Amino acid sequence: CSSSAKVHVKTLHISQHFYIYLKDLDADDRLSALEEISDEEAVGISIPPSIPPASVSLQDYVDQSETLTKLVQLGVSLWKLERRPNVGSMLLRLDFNRDVAPCLLFLKEIGVEDSRLGYIISHNPFILSENLENLQARVNYLTSRKFSSETVASMVSRAPYLLNFSVKRLDNRLGFFQQQLKLSASNTRNVVARLPRLLCGSLEPVKENLKVCEIECGFKQNEIQHIVIAVPKVLTASKRKLTQIFDFVHNTMKVPHHLITKFPQVLNSKFLRLRERHLFLEYLGKAQYDPDLPSYISLDRLVSLPDENFCTELAMATLEDFYLFQKTL
């Protein structure tokens, strides 16, 4: 403990440096290390932990901090959190029994499973600094909107930022989805329950995606409703991807709008995969997507089957042929 004084003495004159050193030696004389003391006194000497006053990583503090130890035991990824600005300091300042434990108990009460607590805190550490009354008010609001308690628990588990938003904002979002898409209340609940991050993100990309579907792709309102109820992810997909897939399916594969509406999973699939499979089927002469004609291939099986099943059932060729064909594209 006396060594720190010696280290930071750069600005002082050399003689003064020696003076301090000698002075500290005198101080040690009063309490020799070889003096015999009783066991209770030995136990009573408190050794302050040798932790640095400032650090870029939580590694230096995790063994000495009860909060951090318990968080690691819960499964929180501290290495990801310490990169975010100010989160590391915030976590260190929390007291486990006063701040963290009530919040975790609250989450358990609303039905979140123990294994998900680590995931929630890793993605949203700010839930630990939220007021418990606010959290309870938001959960009450959701249950008043006729979301069952299991649904609320699953929504919180999958969208960790959900309970950080005020009641007003949640209400605003739910209202938007109900009015814009002209869905019934139960359908809105269904869509939001399956993709809870719709309530967390900004509404601008959703509005743009809806405009893309209506104007660029040319879907009618009831078709858009059907697509969103079947595949809610279309609302948050990137515009470029959406237009690319739609352009390929409608203009190259020559699939009409009503068939795409019947199988909206194609809009969520990977473009390269769809392209390879379609070109392979075209090469084999099997690219037939009209249900009225014979040897019809349905779009959902085209994109969802794994490669082996696709080759044996739809293309009637071997997997090696498919890989060789991919190398000719």
Added chain:
Amino acid sequence: MRSPAVRMFHRLEGLFCVYKPAGVHWKLVRDTIETNLLKGVNDTPAPPLTHQVRFLPNPNNESKASGGLMLRPVSVPVLSKHPLVTGPEFQHLKVGVGHRLDTSSSGVLVMAVGNGNKILNNLYGIQTTRDYTLEGEFGMATHDFTHTSRVVERSTYDHITQEKMERVLAMLEGANQKALRTYSSVDMNSQEAYELAVKGLLGPDGKSVPILTGLRCIRFQPPHFTLEVQCLNETQKYLRKVVHEIGLELRSTAVCKGVRRTRDGFFTLQDALTRNHWSAADVLQAVQKYSSKKNKKKKSSSGTLTDKATLQTSEETLAVSQENKADTEETTTEVQCN
């Protein structure tokens, strides 16, 4: 003592090639491969945590009765080395790309991991040639020589015959051979030039204009045609321009529908990994196959020179790829009959 992750990383170091799909930027391919390799390397079992003895207060009240110490020694794991606190062992891998391919081309893309990047630098230095297949279509000329951009001119192509095509290609080949000789740094009237030419080593040293060392027409069904080229120092845009110029020479117009690299130095289509095989295990296999092939080649042939070897391999691969195509066509026709 190296951890399993470090050992796996050392096994992954080396060269391999992937088949880049068309329409994807080469950087995305490199990033995907790096992510997959990181997943594979970090999935290895972590070494067990070290323990530390700490003295914790005794929870029960018996200590007062016994009158002894109120602390007991407990062995606790040191959490500062726990993977959730330190993060995964590898957070970044050095994955490099050889001769690049632009977004709309596809084909063999050589990549290297870790120490293999140094070999990649040497590969750039050696004069290896690359093999391309160019798909062309007569009838229109566009702004940047591809079939998707703004059309500048349309023309007829009925007058084009295979003979005229062969004549134009021969003329182009002659021009390129002349360029090959002018850009090599030897005097054409010397013995040295003759000896190099006999061995097939006559060529530009380092940077030069793009040179096509080989050019021929594989398929001719107007308006579609396919060319096969072997070239040095090229860019894909230059190859599309070549197709455009062929159209102009034939008094018509042509546009390039696809550029596909079938060989880059030693790496052929056979060794290229398709998108389904971009996981760490497949890359590991490919790297080890390449290094074993290199060792076998070192042991067997000590005197073969690079260009001759590449010429041989290109012919072999032509034969092999033709066989493969024939095989697939046979199997597909069989399948259709069934």
